[in-house]
Amino acid sequence: MKIIVDRQVCAGHALCAAKAPDVYQLDEEGYCCSNGATVPPHLHEQARLGARHCPEAAILLVDDEDAP
Amino acid sequence: MSSPVPVHVPPDRVVEFDRFTSPVLQRCPHRGVADLFKNSPDIFYTTGDRGHWVVASATLARDMLRQTDKFSSDPVHNPANARKPPTLPNQADPPLHTELRRIINPFFSPAGVQKLEHSVRQLAGELIDEVIGRGHCEFLRELAQRFPVQLFMRMTNAPMEDREMLVAKVDRFTRAPDIQQRLAALGELGDYLKGMIAERERTPGDDLVSLAIHGTVHGRGLTDDEKLGMVNLLFLGGLDTVAAMLSFIMAYLGQHPAQYQRLVSDPELIGNAIEELMRVHGVAGMERGVTADMDYAGLSFKAKDRLVFLPHVYGLDEALVDDPFRVDFDRPISSHLVFGSGPHRCVGSHLARLEMKVFIEEWVRRIPAFSVAAEGDLPTRGGLVWSPVAVPLEWPVADTVADPLAGQDQGAAA
Numbered sequence: 001m002k003i004i005v006d007r008q009v010c011a012g013h014a015l016c017a018a019k020a021p022d023v024y025q026l027d028e029e030g031y032c033c034s035n036g037a038t039v040p041p042h043l044h045e046q047a048r049l050g051a052r053h054c055p056e057a058a059i060l061l062v063d064d065e066d067a068p
Numbered sequence: 069m070s071s072p073v074p075v076h077v078p079p080d081r082v083v084e085f086d087r088f089t090s091p092v093l094q095r096c097p098h099r100g101v102a103d104l105f106k107n108s109p110d111i112f113y114t115t116g117d118r119g120h121w122v123v124a125s126a127t128l129a130r131d132m133l134r135q136t137d138k139f140s141s142d143p144v145h146n147p148a149n150a151r152k153p154p155t156l157p158n159q160a161d162p163p164l165h166t167e168l169r170r171i172i173n174p175f176f177s178p179a180g181v182q183k184l185e186h187s188v189r190q191l192a193g194e195l196i197d198e199v200i201g202r203g204h205c206e207f208l209r210e211l212a213q214r215f216p217v218q219l220f221m222r223m224t225n226a227p228m229e230d231r232e233m234l235v236a237k238v239d240r241f242t243r244a245p246d247i248q249q250r251l252a253a254l255g256e257l258g259d260y261l262k263g264m265i266a267e268r269e270r271t272p273g274d275d276l277v278s279l280a281i282h283g284t285v286h287g288r289g290l291t292d293d294e295k296l297g298m299v300n301l302l303f304l305g306g307l308d309t310v311a312a313m314l315s316f317i318m319a320y321l322g323q324h325p326a327q328y329q330r331l332v333s334d335p336e337l338i339g340n341a342i343e344e345l346m347r348v349h350g351v352a353g354m355e356r357g358v359t360a361d362m363d364y365a366g367l368s369f370k371a372k373d374r375l376v377f378l379p380h381v382y383g384l385d386e387a388l389v390d391d392p393f394r395v396d397f398d399r400p401i402s403s404h405l406v407f408g409s410g411p412h413r414c415v416g417s418h419l420a421r422l423e424m425k426v427f428i429e430e431w432v433r434r435i436p437a438f439s440v441a442a443e444g445d446l447p448t449r450g451g452l453v454w455s456p457v458a459v460p461l462e463w464p465v466a467d468t469v470a471d472p473l474a475g476q477d478q479g480a481a482a
Contacts, residue, residue: 009134012173013413014177014178014418017178018178026177026179028173028177029169029170029173029177030176030178030418031173053401055403056134
């Protein structure tokens, strides 16, 4: 699973990192900087939880075979 | 104050509502305005407060707040919201907005505010311990207007003796129904802050004001107006919003003892509970100006049309949340727009969440049961930020535990 974050849309709510701290990292300004990161299988559920909480719907999770 | 309906507004889109004076704001404003929105067009026009559109749909609000090129924060496109001094960066559009935000973002990031947790917890405990032995307090004045405000005064290194004077000015700017009174209060605050800025320019410190005024945008220093605008907004945001929100939340918990008991028996729930209670008790709004004549969502806007957003009640929109009036600490997601949406998301959101969570943790530790010492619904006030008028609370002193951490190693929790 791969994380795609739309940095134009991310507004720094930081709920992704609050709900899924093992998956999403924040930059110095508090915006999600996990674009392109690969999620190991045991963290897939946490990654989905964090993505669902994004109020801007800025996070897309793609399966490895669909990854660009 | 009423104003004429512009000719481009369809008559079936006009709804009477004044965000400062409508009677619906004087008790249970969230329920009242959510009901009004449910029975109104998605976007309606009111002649109140000099005339403006009101976006009643959470879904449209979210869409519009993202489109800064169409719906601008710059008063050039919304002359009715021009302020002297300005407030920044909320009255700027990208790219200037982005640059101004960068100056203060690291301070207010989740990692930035985490550094403050120890002092937040200490102050919360001290203030609660001051009133705990008497078994009652007026929460708004005795705790809510002191806890976040004193923390803010420390962050900005402002003189603590000016606290009440500043809170009063911000209150007037936020809630006086007459625009001239609001602007006068803002002018007075601006004059005060000019003195503070001059002082920090001479002797910069490691405080938030020094940080804000010494930033750069596009490789240049800030203009005097930009410096004042930045500091101005910090004070407007820091002195009122958390006080109002925390007061609404404590009033709710005092009126719903079974919900409060859940937090006492399982403090791990407090984070979720705050998110859910914020959802139903939004406090602050914002506005935008239309940048050019355009059709949007079945309406024809004219350039410089004024749009008012009320995130106070967007969390009560059925399109956003199922069964929105049910307060449920176990909701998987408490969707709301209390901190706004899009690039102008409230910069203080992480600090606000931390302050409220820590405060309620410290309250729960000490006071196992409390109630609101008044019958019926509490009086409230509208304005730019909604607030209870007063929140009288009482509790049985015999059950309380003042300073429950005394004697323990507090460093272990830090």
